[in-house]
Amino acid sequence: MNIITISREFGSGGRELGKRIADLLEYDYYDREIITAIAKQKGLDEGYVEKALENRTWQTMPLTYRQSFAGMNRMQSTQMNLLVAQKQVIEGIAKAGRDCVIVGRNADALLADRKPFSIFVCAGMDAKIRRCMERAGNGEGLSRREIENNIRSIDRSRAKTREMISGGKWGDCGTYHLTINTTDWNIRELAPAVAEFASRWFGR
Amino acid sequence: MNIITISREFGSGGRELGKRIADLLEYDYYDREIITAIAKQKGLDEGYVEKALENRTWQTMPLTYRQSFAGMNRMQSTQMNLLVAQKQVIEGIAKAGRDCVIVGRNADALLADRKPFSIFVCAGMDAKIRRCMERAGNGEGLSRREIENNIRSIDRSRAKTREMISGGKWGDCGTYHLTINTTDWNIRELAPAVAEFASRWFGR
Numbered sequence: 001m002n003i004i005t006i007s008r009e010f011g012s013g014g015r016e017l018g019k020r021i022a023d024l025l026e027y028d029y030y031d032r033e034i035i036t037a038i039a040k041q042k043g044l045d046e047g048y049v050e051k052a053l054e055n056r057t058w059q060t061m062p063l064t065y066r067q068s069f070a071g072m073n074r075m076q077s078t079q080m081n082l083l084v085a086q087k088q089v090i091e092g093i094a095k096a097g098r099d100c101v102i103v104g105r106n107a108d109a110l111l112a113d114r115k116p117f118s119i120f121v122c123a124g125m126d127a128k129i130r131r132c133m134e135r136a137g138n139g140e141g142l143s144r145r146e147i148e149n150n151i152r153s154i155d156r157s158r159a160k161t162r163e164m165i166s167g168g169k170w171g172d173c174g175t176y177h178l179t180i181n182t183t184d185w186n187i188r189e190l191a192p193a194v195a196e197f198a199s200r201w202f203g204r
Numbered sequence: 205m206n207i208i209t210i211s212r213e214f215g216s217g218g219r220e221l222g223k224r225i226a227d228l229l230e231y232d233y234y235d236r237e238i239i240t241a242i243a244k245q246k247g248l249d250e251g252y253v254e255k256a257l258e259n260r261t262w263q264t265m266p267l268t269y270r271q272s273f274a275g276m277n278r279m280q281s282t283q284m285n286l287l288v289a290q291k292q293v294i295e296g297i298a299k300a301g302r303d304c305v306i307v308g309r310n311a312d313a314l315l316a317d318r319k320p321f322s323i324f325v326c327a328g329m330d331a332k333i334r335r336c337m338e339r340a341g342n343g344e345g346l347s348r349r350e351i352e353n354n355i356r357s358i359d360r361s362r363a364k365t366r367e368m369i370s371g372g373k374w375g376d377c378g379t380y381h382l383t384i385n386t387t388d389w390n391i392r393e394l395a396p397a398v399a400e401f402a403s404r405w406f407g408r
Contacts, residue, residue, distance in 0.1 A: 122377045122378055171377065173324065173385060174326055174328060176385060178382070178383070178385070179377040179383035179384075179385075180381075180382060180383075181377060184381070186408065190404075192404065193400070193405070196400050196401070197397045197398075197400070200393070200397035200400075201389075201397070204389070
């Protein structure tokens with residue numbers, strides 16, 4: 001069973017890259033599907049699950065609190081429950097035993113014992129802002145500065161979650177097998193290059 | 205003209221990777237050849253040139269001194285002269301117009317206007333120590349700790365030189381097109397994967 005995990009800076013095109021790689025290699029693809037599965041399992045609204053997992057209030061709690069669930073308010077406790085559910089869903093995907101691409105959610109750390117091929121996708125800030133503006137139809141009326149602040153805030157959040165889950169440093173090249181800078185690439189042209197590289201990895 | 209540059213952590217196998225990529229793509233290969241050219245141009249011993257460029261005393265000087273050559277002692281002044289010569293040699297290679305792989309010496313920054321495909325090669329510390337011990341026939345009698353200290357010291361030096369030459373951050377994924385972690389690879393198997401990836405880049 002081959003698992004490819006993709007961690008990415010917000011706006012780097014990592015999600016599109018993951019989808020295209022899955023299509024090229026005929027692998028299953030998981031991204032939003034994980035949120036859907038958690039929502040179903042917990043009987044919660046998908047939008048709520050997504051927001052709760054993105055929210056950073058729990059990240060600032062001392063680690064001892066996080067581990068024991070003691071001293072948490074209701075929202076923090078819900079968030080921890082959702083993180084646990086997310087872990088179970090991702091482990092369930094792996095247990096199914098089908099080749100797959102999983103985008104985000106620290107799947108590389110959660111599935112480390114299954115030796116996924118782990119990719120980190122980054123890009124220059126200008127390229128990320130451009131991508132965000134294109135994707136949202138000119139950035140939902142946000143200014144360039146506001147988009148940049150959003151990107152930085154989301155990436156800080158991802159880095160903190162990563163640190164809590166694995167101790168490994170988010171975005172550090174030693175944490176992943178391959179780190180790709182998409183700044184000067186068209187994702188459509190990049191995807192076959194990465195798919196070939198991953199095939200070499202699994203075939204070695 | 206296609207230029208591939210390889211920056212690497214000491215012991216990561218970046219040099220072997222560069223050589224193998226050059227062989228596979230039938231590109232020229234430059235590494236030690238640059239030292240040889242500088243030595244020839246300056247009428248100096250190769251070993252001396254290499255040591256002088258590795259020496260870090262000049263890195264600690266204030267930048268204004270470095271730029272003006274004022275206030276330098278003789279050794280520091282020699283080192284700055286050699287850095288300038290190195291830049292000229294690398295620009296000369298690019299001017300020759302032949303496809304090539306250049307290992308180290310911040311060639312990606314020096315040749316930025318020629319848009320090289322820039323690779324950074326890293327590896328976990330254990331893998332780097334193992335590689336150093338194999339290469340030197342059990343580490344030239346050095347202890348594991350001494351080898352690790354050497355690796356850290358050489359990489360700190362590379363990071364500082366990088367910072368002085370380009371301002372860009374050595375080892376930061378945003379600085380390179382592709383960052384490869386060689387920890388779980390055999391370089392012989394990795395090389396074709398990287399050569400294919402680079403060919404996709406130049407063909408896009």
